[in-house]
Every structure is written in structure tokens, then in C-alpha cells.
Amino acid sequence: MTAAAGETSGMLQFGHLRFPCALGRSGVVEQKREGDGGTPLGRFPLRSLRYRQDRLAAPLTALPLIPTGPDDGWCDAPGDPAYNQPVRLPYPASAERMWRADHLYDAVVPLGYNDDPVVPGAGSAIFFHLANEKDGVLQPTEGCVALRLKDILAVLELCAPGTRMRIEKR
Secondary structure, eight states, X not given: OEEXXXXXXXXXXETTEXXXXXXXXXXXXSSOOTTSOOEEOEEEEBOOEEEOTTTSOOXXXXXXXXXXXXXXXXXXXXXXXXXXXXXXXXXXXXXXXXXXXXXXXXXXXXXXXXXXXXXXXXXXXXXXXXXOEETTEEOOBSSOEEEOHHHHHHHHHXXXXXXXXXXXXX
């Protein structure tokens, strides 16, 4: 995945495939901080595919599949012991809801960013997920990488444990 400095869109390349992608509202950043809206620079493993069974058939992929449920969340509270980890809702600290009314997390892949080890405040919930599109334009994310549904499904078919996403600036 490449983008020009400060850009909120880029190009995701997987082998010979190339797809436009949305990035964080602050573009690609070298020093990620919680809430900065930046997509972190680096190379990160694709951990698993979480998906909404009520909206999507299990996508074809060799990544581990995890159905998302209504009580699934992701802790984004830097001072909490579960920071940047999945949690069950309701959760006593701040946590992002994974079961959303919009379709952004119908298919969502947690990137192996800030998870081994977790550094409080260095950013959480960095995902590869579905894009929000308005009038044909992919909208910026809060720090994730996002694709259109047909594009993410094409990429997921080629992914397996050990697949990594490289996020770089042009």
C-alpha cells in the first residue's frame, strides 16, 4: 500500500492486483498516537478475518475466520489492560463497537500493529476494512486501510496466515 505524504487515499497492490484505498484522515504517519487519525507506516501481519454472518457469506480466505457478534468490541483506552485487544461489550473502559449499523466492519482484518507487545497510547484498532464511499469517492478512515467490498474480497482470497501489509509513503 503506497500513498503520498499527507494523502488520505492510496493504492493497495497485491501481486498484479491494484486497488484504490482509503487511509486515515491524517495520512500515513511514522509516529502513530491514539486518536491522531493517522495510518501507521510499516509492515504488519494480517491477523484474522472478522465478518458479519448476517450480512456476508464467509469470504474465501485462508486467514482464520471469526464471526462478529453484537457484543464484540475493541478496547481503545490506553490505560486499560485490554488496550488494543478484542473485548466483550459492554466493557468498563472505552471500546469501539465491532457490530456496526454501517457496513464498514462487515469484513474487517485486524492488522498486527501495536499488539506484540502493546504500547499504551501508540494506537489501537488499526484495521483493514470496508470503505465508506460517498459519490464514488472513498472517504478517509480513522487510521485504517479500507477498500470497496469487491476489492477486499479479491485480496482476501489471496491471503493466508503470514500475509503482511506494507504501508509506505511514495
